[in-house]
Amino acid sequence: MLVNITPEEAQQQILNHSRLLSEEQLPLLEAANRISSREIIADTNLPPYAQSAVDGYALAEKPANGKDTYWLNGYLKANDNTLVPIQEGQAVGVFTGGNIPLETWAVVPHERTITNNNHMQVTEIIKAGNNIKKVGEDYAQGDQLVARASLLTPAHLSLLAAYGQKNVVVYRKPQIAVLSLSGNVVPVDMIPAPGQIRDSNGPLLGALIQKDGGTVVSMQTSFGKTRLELKRWALSILDQIDVMVVIGGTYAATDNEARLLMEEIGAKILYWGVDIQPGSHTGASLLDSRLIIGLSGNPAACAVGYQLFVAPALRAMQGLSPYPKYLTAICSNGFPKKTGSRRFVRGQADWNENGLQVTVLPGQKPSMIRSLFNCNALIDLPAGSPPVEAGSNVSILWLDSTF
Amino acid sequence: MLVNITPEEAQQQILNHSRLLSEEQLPLLEAANRISSREIIADTNLPPYAQSAVDGYALAEKPANGKDTYWLNGYLKANDNTLVPIQEGQAVGVFTGGNIPLETWAVVPHERTITNNNHMQVTEIIKAGNNIKKVGEDYAQGDQLVARASLLTPAHLSLLAAYGQKNVVVYRKPQIAVLSLSGNVVPVDMIPAPGQIRDSNGPLLGALIQKDGGTVVSMQTSFGKTRLELKRWALSILDQIDVMVVIGGTYAATDNEARLLMEEIGAKILYWGVDIQPGSHTGASLLDSRLIIGLSGNPAACAVGYQLFVAPALRAMQGLSPYPKYLTAICSNGFPKKTGSRRFVRGQADWNENGLQVTVLPGQKPSMIRSLFNCNALIDLPAGSPPVEAGSNVSILWLDSTF
Numbered sequence: 001m002l003v004n005i006t007p008e009e010a011q012q013q014i015l016n017h018s019r020l021l022s023e024e025q026l027p028l029l030e031a032a033n034r035i036s037s038r039e040i041i042a043d044t045n046l047p048p049y050a051q052s053a054v055d056g057y058a059l060a061e062k063p064a065n066g067k068d069t070y071w072l073n074g075y076l077k078a079n080d081n082t083l084v085p086i087q088e089g090q091a092v093g094v095f096t097g098g099n100i101p102l103e104t105w106a107v108v109p110h111e112r113t114i115t116n117n118n119h120m121q122v123t124e125i126i127k128a129g130n131n132i133k134k135v136g137e138d139y140a141q142g143d144q145l146v147a148r149a150s151l152l153t154p155a156h157l158s159l160l161a162a163y164g165q166k167n168v169v170v171y172r173k174p175q176i177a178v179l180s181l182s183g184n185v186v187p188v189d190m191i192p193a194p195g196q197i198r199d200s201n202g203p204l205l206g207a208l209i210q211k212d213g214g215t216v217v218s219m220q221t222s223f224g225k226t227r228l229e230l231k232r233w234a235l236s237i238l239d240q241i242d243v244m245v246v247i248g249g250t251y252a253a254t255d256n257e258a259r260l261l262m263e264e265i266g267a268k269i270l271y272w273g274v275d276i277q278p279g280s281h282t283g284a285s286l287l288d289s290r291l292i293i294g295l296s297g298n299p300a301a302c303a304v305g306y307q308l309f310v311a312p313a314l315r316a317m318q319g320l321s322p323y324p325k326y327l328t329a330i331c332s333n334g335f336p337k338k339t340g341s342r343r344f345v346r347g348q349a350d351w352n353e354n355g356l357q358v359t360v361l362p363g364q365k366p367s368m369i370r371s372l373f374n375c376n377a378l379i380d381l382p383a384g385s386p387p388v389e390a391g392s393n394v395s396i397l398w399l400d401s402t403f
Numbered sequence: 404m405l406v407n408i409t410p411e412e413a414q415q416q417i418l419n420h421s422r423l424l425s426e427e428q429l430p431l432l433e434a435a436n437r438i439s440s441r442e443i444i445a446d447t448n449l450p451p452y453a454q455s456a457v458d459g460y461a462l463a464e465k466p467a468n469g470k471d472t473y474w475l476n477g478y479l480k481a482n483d484n485t486l487v488p489i490q491e492g493q494a495v496g497v498f499t500g501g502n503i504p505l506e507t508w509a510v511v512p513h514e515r516t517i518t519n520n521n522h523m524q525v526t527e528i529i530k531a532g533n534n535i536k537k538v539g540e541d542y543a544q545g546d547q548l549v550a551r552a553s554l555l556t557p558a559h560l561s562l563l564a565a566y567g568q569k570n571v572v573v574y575r576k577p578q579i580a581v582l583s584l585s586g587n588v589v590p591v592d593m594i595p596a597p598g599q600i601r602d603s604n605g606p607l608l609g610a611l612i613q614k615d616g617g618t619v620v621s622m623q624t625s626f627g628k629t630r631l632e633l634k635r636w637a638l639s640i641l642d643q644i645d646v647m648v649v650i651g652g653t654y655a656a657t658d659n660e661a662r663l664l665m666e667e668i669g670a671k672i673l674y675w676g677v678d679i680q681p682g683s684h685t686g687a688s689l690l691d692s693r694l695i696i697g698l699s700g701n702p703a704a705c706a707v708g709y710q711l712f713v714a715p716a717l718r719a720m721q722g723l724s725p726y727p728k729y730l731t732a733i734c735s736n737g738f739p740k741k742t743g744s745r746r747f748v749r750g751q752a753d754w755n756e757n758g759l760q761v762t763v764l765p766g767q768k769p770s771m772i773r774s775l776f777n778c779n780a781l782i783d784l785p786a787g788s789p790p791v792e793a794g795s796n797v798s799i800l801w802l803d804s805t806f
Contacts, residue, residue, distance in 0.1 A: 028591075029619065032610040046772075049597040053770055076598065077586075083597075097587050097700065097770065099598025138771040154614070155775035155806045158607035158702065161591045162600070162772060183480075184500050188431075188564045194452040194486075195479070195502025200565035207435040207557035216432065297500065299561065351754030367456055367500065368541040369449075369565060372558035403558045 004275040007308050007342070011322075013270045014284055014309055017291050018316035021242065024172045028157045034170040035213065035318040036156070040146040045136030046162055052094040053131045054109040057120060060086045061105040061128075068122040072115060076101070091120050100132065107131035149319035171318045174214040175241045178205050179234070180221040181257050182248030182297040187221050200369060201247045201295075201302045204403075208306055211401070212314045217241050222249070227261070234265050238290055242317060245310055248297025250281040258294045259283060267292050275383065277343040278366035279305045298366035303403055304344045304378060325398045329358040331379065334390035339381045346403075349377035349396055358396050360388075372403040407678040410711050410745070414725075416673045417687055417712055420694050421719035424645065427575045431560045437573040438616065438721040439559070443549040448539030449565055455497040456534045457512040460523060463489045464508040464531075471525040475518060479504070494523050503535065510534035552722035574721045577617040578644045581608050582637070583624040584660050585651030585700040590624050603772060604650045604698075604705045607806075611709055614804070615717045620644050625652070630664070637668050641693055645720060648713055651700025653684040661697040662686060670695050678786065680746040681769035682708045701769035706806055707747045707781060728801045732761040734782065737793035742784045749806075752780035752799055761799050763791075775806040 023037045052058065059070060075093030086092060086101040094100050094107060105128055112124035139145065145159050146152070152168065160168055180199045188198050199221045206216045217240050222230055234244065249257030259272060262285040272283035272294075279301030285292045291313060295305035312322035329349055347358040358377050363370025378397040381388065388394060426440045455461065462473060478496030489495060489504040497503050497510060508531055515527035542548065548562050549555070555571065563571055583602045591601050602624045609619045620643050625633055637647065652660030662675060665688040675686035675697075682704030688695045694716060698708035715725035732752055750761040761780050766773025781800040784791065791797060 028606045029609045029613070029622075032613055047600065047770075048595065051598065051600075051770070053768065080598070095587070097585065097598075097600055099596075133768070133770050137768070138766060138773055153776075153805055154607050154610035155772065155778070157610050158603040158775065159772050161606040162603035162702075164591055164594070164601055166591050182500065184498070188567060188569050191567070192451065193502075195454065195483070195500075197450065197454075197500055198565050198567055200561040203431045203564040204557050204561035206432045207560050210432070210435055211557070219432075299565075351759070353758050355756045356754070363541060365456065365536070365540070367450075367454070367536050369558065369562050370541055372561065373556075375558070402556055 004273040004280060005271050007274055007276050010271055010274045010284065010309060011312055014291060014293065014313050015316055015322055017270070017286055017289070018313040018322070019289070020319055021171045021174060021317045023169050025167045025169050027167055028161060028165070031152050031168045031170055032154065032157060033213070034152050035320060036146045036148060036150045036152055036168060037171045037319060038169050039144060039148045040160070040165075042139045042141050042143045042145050042163065044163070045141050046139040047133055047135060047137070050100055050104065050135055051133040052096060052098050052100050052107045053133050054107060055095045056093075056107050056109040056131065057091040057113060058086060058094045058100040058104040058107050059122070059126065060088050060090050060103070070120045070122070072118045072120045104132060151320075174243060174314050174317045175217045176209050176214045177218045177237045177241045177244045178202055178209075178216060178220070178247065179230070179244065180247045180297070181261065183222070183257070185221055185248060185297070186223050190223075200299055201297065204299065204303060204372075205245060205247070205306055205310070208311070208403070209314070212311050213318050214314050227264075230261060231265050234261065238288060241290060243310070243313060244290065244292045246292060246294045247302055248295075250283075250294055250296055256281075262287070262292055262294070275341050276304070276308070277339070277341045280341060282309070284309065296366075299369045300346065300364070300366045300371055303372050307378060307397070307399060308344070326380070327356055327396055327398050328393050329356040329377070329396045330354070331388050331392055331394045332357045332359045332390060334392070335360050335379070335381070335388040337387060339383060339385040342383045343381040343385075344397070345379040345381060346371035346375040347377045347379045347396060348374045349398065358394060374402055375399070376402045407676040407683055408674050410677055410679050413674050413677045413687065413712060414715055417694060417696065417716050418719055418725055420673070420689055420692070421716040421725070422692070423722055424574045424577060424720045426572050428570045428572050430570055431564060431568070434555050434571045434573055435557065435560060436616070437555050438723060439549050439551060439553045439555055439571060440574045440722060441572050442547060442551045443563070443568075445542045445544050445546045445548055445566065447566070448544050449542040450536055450538060450540070453503055453507065453538055454536040455499060455501050455503050455510045456536050457510060458498050459496075459510050459512040459534065460494040460516060461489060461497045461503040461507040461510050462525070462529065463491050463493050463506070473523045473525070475521045475523045507535065554723075577646060577717050577720045578620045579612050579617045580621045580640045580644045580647045581605055581612075581619060581623070581650065582633070582647065583650045583700070584633075584664065586625070586660070588624050588651060588700070589626050593626075603702055604700065607702065607706060607775075608648060608650070608709055608713070611714070611806070612717070615714050616721055617717050630667075633664060634668050637664065641691060644693060646713070646716060647693065647695045649695060649697045650705055651698075653686075653697055653699055659684075665690070665695055665697070678744050679707070679711070680742070680744045683744060685712070687712065699769075702772045703749065703767070703769045703774055706775050710781060710800070710802060711747075729783070730759055730799055730801050731796050732759040732780070732799045733757070734791050734795055734797045735760045735762045735793060737795070738763050738782070738784070738791040741790060742786060742788040745786045746784040746788075747800070748782040748784060749774035749778040750780045750782045750799060751777045752801065761797060777805055778802070779805045
C-alpha cells in the first residue's frame with residue numbers, strides 16, 4: 001500500500017519545478033491582464049509642467065493694493081511659449097490641462113470673472129495656487145509606477161501611456177497541453193455508448209487555463225489512439241509547452257495509464273497519490289524540465305486538482321504568489337457526511353453583514369459537474385472530520401472567481 | 404445657463420438606444436467569458452446510462468440466504484454489451500465511469516473484496532444502489548443547462564461538452580471606436596510640450612472596453628488632424644462600430660469640439676451636461692442608430708463617465724443587466740470636502756467581519772490618474788453633502804473589478 005502525501009507536499013513538489021517564464025514586450029492594450037516582469041519607475045514628474053485645472057484665467061500675484069481687476073493679456077494655446085513670466089496686474093486666458101505662464105499665482109475659472117474689453121474682474125475669493133495642477137502632483141520623478149509581478153490593470157496601462165510607454169514587458173504566457181487519457185472518454189462530437197462519457201474536462205481545464213493566463217497549445221483525447229501514438233504526441237509537443245496536464249487514466253485497480261505514459265516517455269515521477277477526496281489517484285512527473293501533472297478524471301476531482309496543483313504552477317511561472325488564499329467562513333447549510341480522507345467540498349462563498357458565509361453546493365459526487373456552478377470556494381475538511389453542522393466555522397480556499 | 408440632467412436620466416437615454424447585438428456561433432473555448440444568447444435545455448439525461456462510481460464489482464441482488472459470496476463472471480470494458488442483465492449470485496468487474504450490467508443491484512469497490520479464483524467475497528456492508536451513478540443524477544432531460552444571457556464560465560463549457568456541443572451561440576462583441584479630441588492631447592509616443600499631455604485615456608478606455616466584452620476597432624487622437632479629417636474618420640468608421648466614445652473637447656468656455664463634431668456629422672444630440680463631479684461637461688448623440696458618447700477628458704472624469712455611461716451600454720448590448728450595483732458601506736477614512744454637484748469619489752471597498760468598508764483613495768483631483776489604482780467602487784455623494792466623517796455610511800457603486 002502506497003502512502004499518500006498531503007496536497008501541500010504535492011504542491012511544493014510542483015512549485016519546485018515551476019520556473020519563472022521569460023519576458024516578452026507587448027503593446028499596451030495587448031498587455032491588459034498580463035503580469036509585468038519589471039518594476040517601472042517614473043523618469044519625470046506628472047504633470048511635467050504646471051497646468052491649469054479649469055478653463056479660466058491665470059493671474060499674477062495679487063497686487064499690494066488688493067485690487068481684483070486685471071488687464072487681460074490674451075489666451076494661451078498649446079505650444080505657446082509659457083516660459084515668459086506673467087506680469088504684475090495681468091491675467092492670461094488658459095484652458096483645462098493647458099499650460100500657464102511662469103510665476104502664475106493662481107487660476108480663476110471663467111465663470112467667476114466679469115470681463116469688459118481687456119479688463120477682467122474676479123468675483124470669487126482666490127487663494128495662492130488655486131486651480132493650478134502642480135508639477136508632479138499626480139506622480140513625482142522616482143515614484144513606482146508599476147511593481148514587478150503586477151497584474152496590469154486599465155489604470156496601469158493609462159499611467160504607462162501618460163509616461164510615453166507604448167509597450168510594456170511582461171512574462172510570456174505559460175503554454176499548456178491537455179490530454180484526456182481515460183479509456184471511456186470520447187471526443188465531444190461523438191455519441192457515447194453505454195459506459196462512455198464525452199470529454200467535459202478538456203473544455204473545463206482549457207477555460208480555466210485561459211483565465212489563469214495560460215495558452216492551450218493542444219487538447220487531445222486518447223480515444224482511437226494507440227499507446228505509441230500517444231507517446232509520439234507527448235514527445236512531439238514537449239518543446240512547445242511548459243506544462244502538460246494528463247486527465248484520468250489513473251485507476252487504482254488496473255493499469256495506471258497516466259503513470260505508465262509518463263514513465264514510458266522517460267519522465268521522472270515526482271509523487272503519486274495525494275491524501276484528498278476527490279482525486280487521490282493523481283501524480284506529477286518531470287521530463288526535460290517540463291512538468292507533467294496528472295489529474296483524476298472525475299469532473300469534480302479534475303476541477304479540484306486543477307486549483308490545488310495546476311493553477312499554483314501557472315501563477316508561479318508568471319511571477320505571482322502561487323498559494324491559494326485561505327479564509328474562515330460560516331457554513332450556512334452544513335455537510336452531512338463524515339470525512340475519511342481530507343475532503344475538498346465545492347461551495348459558494350459570499351460576504352454579508354454577518355461576515356463570510358459559505359454554502360455547500362448541490363451535486364457533490366465526484367462524477368458530477370453540477371457542483372462546479374457558482375463554486376468560488378473549496379471547503380477544506382480535515383481527514384476524520386465529523387459531519388459539518390450548519391452555522392459552524394470551516395476553512396475555505398477562496399478562488400478568485402467561480403469555476 | 405443649461406440645466407444639467409441627472410446621471411440616471413443620461414443613462415436611460417443611452418440605454419434607450421443600446422440595442423441587443425446579433426448572435427454568432429463560437430467553438431467552446433473561444434466562448435469563455437462571452438454571453439450566451441440562448442437558453443440551452445438538456446436533451447438527454449446525464450449520465451445517459453447507469454455507471455459505476457468506483458473501480459470494483461457490479462453485484463446481483465443479494466441472494467435470499469444473505470450470502471456475500473459471488474461468482475466472478477469476468478470484467479466489463481467500454482463497448483461491451485451491458486443490455487444483458489446480471490444473473491443471481493454473479494459479480495462482474497467494472498471501472499469508474501464505466502458501464503454496468505442491467506439490473507445491477509450495487510457496486511462494491513475492489514478494495515472491499517477478497518477474490519479467490521472465480522469466487523469473490525464482499526467484506527463491507529453494501530446497500531442497494533451503492534456506488535452506482537444513476538441515470539440523470541447530474542442533469543435530467545429537460546433541465547436548464549445554460550440560461551439566456553449567462554456569462555459563460557468554465558463550468559458551462561464543461562457541461563456543454565458533456566452534452567456534445569462543440570459550439571455555442573453568443574452575442575457578438577460590441578465594436579467600439581475611441582477618439583481623444585482634446586486639443587492639448589498628443590499621442591503616447593510624443594514628448595508633450597508645456598500645456599500638452601499624452602493620451603492616457605485611450606489605453607484606459609481600451610482596456611476597460613475589452614474587460615467588458617467589447618472590441619476596440621479604432622483608437623485615435625485628434626492631434627495633427629484637421630476637423631475635416633476627423634469628420635471623415637468618424638463617418639468612415641461608423642459602419643464597423645456600435646458605439647463611438649469621444650473623450651475631451653468638451654470645454655465650457657470655448658468651442659465645444661465634441662458636440663460640434665457630433666452635430667457636423669449629422670448626429671442628433673440626446674443630452675448635454677450631466678449633474679456630476681467630475682465630468683459634468685458630457686453628452687451623447689445618435690447617428691444612424693449608433694451611439695456616440697462624449698466623456699470629459701480629465702482622467703478621473705473619463706473613468707467615472709465610462710462606468711456611468713459606456714459600461715451600461717456594453718452590458719445592455721450583450722443582454723446583461725445594465726445597471727451598476729449599489730451597496731451601503733462604512734467610509735473608513737472620510738472625505739474632507741463639501742459637495743456642490745453630486746460627486747463620485749473613487750474608493751476601495753472590501754468586506755471584512757465588520758461589514759462592507761470603503762476607503763477614499765488618494766489623488767481625488769479629476770486631473771489625476773492616481774485615484775484609479777485599487778479603485779473598485781465609486782462613492783456616490785449627493786449634491787450639497789457636508790464633508791463625510793470617518794465611520795459614516797455612504798452609498799457606493801460596486802464595480803466588478805478594479806480600474
